[in-house]
Amino acid sequence: MQAIKIKNLRKSFGTGWGKRVAVLKDLSLEIKENEIFGYLGANGAGKTTTFKLILGLIHPDQGEVSFWGRPASDFKSRSLLGYLPENPYFYSYLTAGESLDFYASLFDIDAKTKKERIDELLGLVGLEHARDLQLRKFSRGMLQRVGIAQALINDPKLLILDEPMSGLDPMGRKNMRDIILKCREQGKTIIFSTHIISDVETVCDRASILVKGELKQIIDIEDILESEDNIWEIICQAKHFEIPQMLEKEKTEVSDKDAFIHDIDKTVSGNRILLTTSSKNTAYLLMDEVQKQNLNLISFGPRRKNLEEIYIKSTGQADQKGQKESAR
Amino acid sequence: MNKIAAIALNTFRESIRDRIFYSLLFFAVVLLAFSMVLGNLTLAEPVKIIKDFGLGSISIVGTLIAIFVGIGMVYKEMEKKTIYVILSKPIARWQFLIGKYCGLSITIIIEVVVMTVLLFVLCYQYVPQIPFTLFYAIVPIYFELQLILAVAFLFSTFSTSFLSGMFTLSIFIIGHLTKDLKMLAQSGDDIVFQKFANGLYYVFPNLENLNFKARVVHNLGISLPEILFSLLYSALYTAVILILAIFIFERRDIP
Numbered sequence: 001m002q003a004i005k006i007k008n009l010r011k012s013f014g015t016g017w018g019k020r021v022a023v024l025k026d027l028s029l030e031i032k033e034n035e036i037f038g039y040l041g042a043n044g045a046g047k048t049t050t051f052k053l054i055l056g057l058i059h060p061d062q063g064e065v066s067f068w069g070r071p072a073s074d075f076k077s078r079s080l081l082g083y084l085p086e087n088p089y090f091y092s093y094l095t096a097g098e099s100l101d102f103y104a105s106l107f108d109i110d111a112k113t114k115k116e117r118i119d120e121l122l123g124l125v126g127l128e129h130a131r132d133l134q135l136r137k138f139s140r141g142m143l144q145r146v147g148i149a150q151a152l153i154n155d156p157k158l159l160i161l162d163e164p165m166s167g168l169d170p171m172g173r174k175n176m177r178d179i180i181l182k183c184r185e186q187g188k189t190i191i192f193s194t195h196i197i198s199d200v201e202t203v204c205d206r207a208s209i210l211v212k213g214e215l216k217q218i219i220d221i222e223d224i225l226e227s228e229d230n231i232w233e234i235i236c237q238a239k240h241f242e243i244p245q246m247l248e249k250e251k252t253e254v255s256d257k258d259a260f261i262h263d264i265d266k267t268v269s270g271n272r273i274l275l276t277t278s279s280k281n282t283a284y285l286l287m288d289e290v291q292k293q294n295l296n297l298i299s300f301g302p303r304r305k306n307l308e309e310i311y312i313k314s315t316g317q318a319d320q321k322g323q324k325e326s327a328r
Numbered sequence: 329m330n331k332i333a334a335i336a337l338n339t340f341r342e343s344i345r346d347r348i349f350y351s352l353l354f355f356a357v358v359l360l361a362f363s364m365v366l367g368n369l370t371l372a373e374p375v376k377i378i379k380d381f382g383l384g385s386i387s388i389v390g391t392l393i394a395i396f397v398g399i400g401m402v403y404k405e406m407e408k409k410t411i412y413v414i415l416s417k418p419i420a421r422w423q424f425l426i427g428k429y430c431g432l433s434i435t436i437i438i439e440v441v442v443m444t445v446l447l448f449v450l451c452y453q454y455v456p457q458i459p460f461t462l463f464y465a466i467v468p469i470y471f472e473l474q475l476i477l478a479v480a481f482l483f484s485t486f487s488t489s490f491l492s493g494m495f496t497l498s499i500f501i502i503g504h505l506t507k508d509l510k511m512l513a514q515s516g517d518d519i520v521f522q523k524f525a526n527g528l529y530y531v532f533p534n535l536e537n538l539n540f541k542a543r544v545v546h547n548l549g550i551s552l553p554e555i556l557f558s559l560l561y562s563a564l565y566t567a568v569i570l571i572l573a574i575f576i577f578e579r580r581d582i583p
Binding site: 075087089106 | 330331334335341342345408412413416417419421583
């Protein structure tokens, strides 16, 4: 069953003098029940806008959103979800306990359950000691934890988390990942946006890549893990490495389709050089060249392609397309 | 209903923890104390001066509180981004607005009650009897404050705090002048001015309808139906403004 169904969602904002900029372009997406879905995209890609549309905070130009078949425009359907905004802001004069009590009172929860939930959630996020402390005295990481606690106050079926790992220290990030995984065990569906690709690889079932308001790709994380699509890496000790003339020459002449030469990537860091390519043949040609130039080889071998490479390729292609369009 | 009460309680808690509220309340107490000095300096009955000045203080300080807390009601929530978490819960926007409005109404009740008690104590020092007739002026003042609060609230749904404050203050001033302006226009021959004054009179709330201060202080006759009519007028006006605010807020994006 689908937890969220987004159909042809489009949103633009006015920039003055009657001009409008499209922030989200015909987004269609379905998120399955009980999955963890990563929503990847650069700043300004439209991730928060999508969440705000799902929550009814902003109105779409066109398209529709539903949760388990109930339209998102019906405010009562929000009783099914919990939301953690990016850098959450709360009433600073309230204590953590008062804050959770206030948010709980916006649901139809009886007093006994409310008290139990507050105790349980303060324990879950490790804030029992700060229960009676006003939120204005909280650090950013602590506020993030209050944020996740309030998002879980109604024991929601769907959790929407906007950059949940931001502002957290490594331990805090691990705790957040554990909370997300625990929520899935409880049968919840989770969608979260992030810049941190490793977090998506660690916890997500699927991820999508949003570039400038357009959905570029939906990736099954399992597919990446099982993929035999490798990246070849050569690390050698040197300050300079010239990519062979032959490869350089062909690089300019070959078409976009030819990945044989097109994929060489060189990164220089101090006296180390990292060469990567998706082609085995190119990798061996480069190895020959490393030996010819008498460089000190540190490592050479294939590595599994990760989500970061897919993400960078996806956003890179979109950038190239954008540049071509603007050049026209 | 519980959700509206939760928002109202939270808003009330927020506003009474705001320093502006206490500053204005302190200012009100100073004004009342000053009325005592003024009462002693006059040749007329000091208690009349105290009543006059005291009622004026309740009205002015109440208006300032209504404007200062009312203008930030929605805009501040958006500016501080606290609104995102609230509106992501199953609460309708109208419930949020009405809750906020009720919370601030309670704040204004507190201001009016505190000042009324002080005024009564002060009057009692001069004439040892409780001046219940002052309620004929105080209750309409409270209704006027509710109307001003609704106006501030309306502007707050689509404008910044500064502009909302300016607009609300303008409406407060115009609302007290339209009756005089209309009379002035009718006494002249300028048709354009007459139409303009009439326009202002019918579009803006006539706040002088709720001003019974002078008549109460000088014991001039006031009929109960007259007061009830004024209160009904004010309540209806407030309701219409609130409905308009809800209409705007329901349709706007929370960026």
